[in-house]
Amino acid sequence: MKQQIKTVGIVGSGPSGATLASLLALKGVDVTIFDDGRRPDLIVGESLIPSIIPVMRKLGLEERVAAICQHKPGVTFTFGRDQAIDFCFDSVEGVLPTYSYNSPRPALDRLFDERADELGAKRARVRAKVERVGQDGLKLADETLAAAPWLNGRQPDLLVDSTGRARLFARTLEIPAEVGPRRDVAYFAHYEGVAAHPIEGQVVIGRMDHAGWSWRIPLRDCMSVGIVLNKDDAAQLGATPEERLEAAIDRDSQLSDAGKNRRRISEVAVYTNYQLVSERGHGPGWVMTGDAFGFVDPMLSPGMWLALRSAEVLTENLDNLPAYTREMRKLIKAWMDLVQYFYDGRMFAMYHTGAYFERTYPGKISDTIKYHVNRLIASMAAGATTTSVFSRGFIKFMARHGIRKSNPVELAIR
Ligand SMILES: Cc1cc2nc3c(=O)[nH]c(=O)nc-3n(C[C@H](O)[C@H](O)[C@H](O)COP(=O)(O)OP(=O)(O)OC[C@H]3O[C@@H](n4cnc5c(N)ncnc54)[C@H](O)[C@@H]3O)c2cc1C
Structure with a gap:
């Protein structure tokens, strides 16, 4: 035509x-x-x-x-000081490029x-x-x-x-x-002197101790640090965007560790109602x-x-x-739908369950299950299979029936 x-x-x-x-x-x-x-x-x-x-x-x-x-090999999700899920884009080999960029x-x-x-x-x-x-x-x-x-x-x-x-x-x-369920506000700025993840270029998304979540995105010459949290929680952190961002970094265990030698080199940008x-x-x-x-x-x-x-x-x-x-x-x-699993704690609870089975039943079967589940989630988060009926169905099933020894509510991002 x-x-x-x-x-x-x-x-x-x-x-x-x-x-x-x-x-x-x-x-x-x-x-x-x-x-x-x-x-x-x-x-x-x-x-x-x-x-x-x-x-x-x-x-x-x-x-x-x-x-x-900056070349980006993957993303690490952290919840608490010592717990992390590493998603490496290697797992989308054959479907998509095994890397991306921080721009x-x-x-x-x-x-x-x-x-x-x-x-x-x-x-x-x-x-x-x-x-x-x-x-x-x-x-x-x-x-x-x-x-x-x-x-x-x-x-x-x-x-x-x-x-x-x-x-x-x-x-x-x-x-x-149609407005999404969250009433968040984001503050971010560029810094020098913020510690990066040991894997060069790896983005770190962290569940913050008190409320909300943070990002650390390594760029070529600096680190982008952002926090995303409920507007009411943000208001308690200070009067200005600068005060709020700095206070959020100081009171979070991971961000304050990574940012103890930080120096802000940009203004603080604010995004809301998105x-x-x-x-x-x-x-x-x-x-x-x-x-x-x-x-x-x-x-x-x-x-x-x-x-x-x-x-x-x-x-x-x-x-x-x-x-x-x-x-x-x-x-x-x-x-x-995918991001909701992260906000309501079910993704982290599934990870806990996997770690529990790995400890309790160490060996090839646990390793294989972990490998495939990681690959499935990484493929969805990379954009390769986000709409796949199988992947969506699998996560839904696991979230409903596969969580053991872990309470998603305690892991949810407020
Ligand atoms: C807190 C936060 C963090 C984010 N982080 C990421 C991330 O890490 N990775 C990611 O992929 N996405 C991220 N995003 C989303 C991403 O920034 C947007 O999805 C993306 O910029 C959308 O591109 P766009 O071209 O639709 O709009 P925009 O990038 O907003 O471009 C719109 C353009 O239109 C112009 N414009 C507006 N009005 C007019 C007008 N009247 N006449 C002429 N021009 C006009 C503007 O000046 C602008 O240049 C984030 C969003 C938020 C809120």
């Missing part, structure tokens, strides 16, 4: 918008990006999962990405932009505005359209909202969002990608990949927006 959509206007040039621009340009679609090019110095989305690499390769970008990023986000975004420009996407340097047309339609505001004179005053056939959490189209059309999925993902002549459509939760770092994947899925379904929306909802739901 001949493609109906010939011109596309993408609002927002973050990872999802710029990737979409590249993929559509490769397909011969006439693309205009609307973005003023302004970025904060510090942006979340630093820890990437292996499933992002095939998209980067498709864009012809991996070499340039590797040149600015300096603003520099990574510049690479995505550069590539879109090289592939022929046009760029209007403007903070875009859109207006409602009738009940359900949208158009670019006159001054925004005028910033792209090559469109000769004609609205693009399709408008894409890639504005991230600004959710420009949803706000304009007053489309509500577990949102738009109740609608498309309408007549418009569609949403990346965070503008929905964002799950940062703990397992799926955001950047979902942003890029949404660009891929939309490119494949440009004339079938309902199919695009269905696929994205399926992905978002699978990630939400």
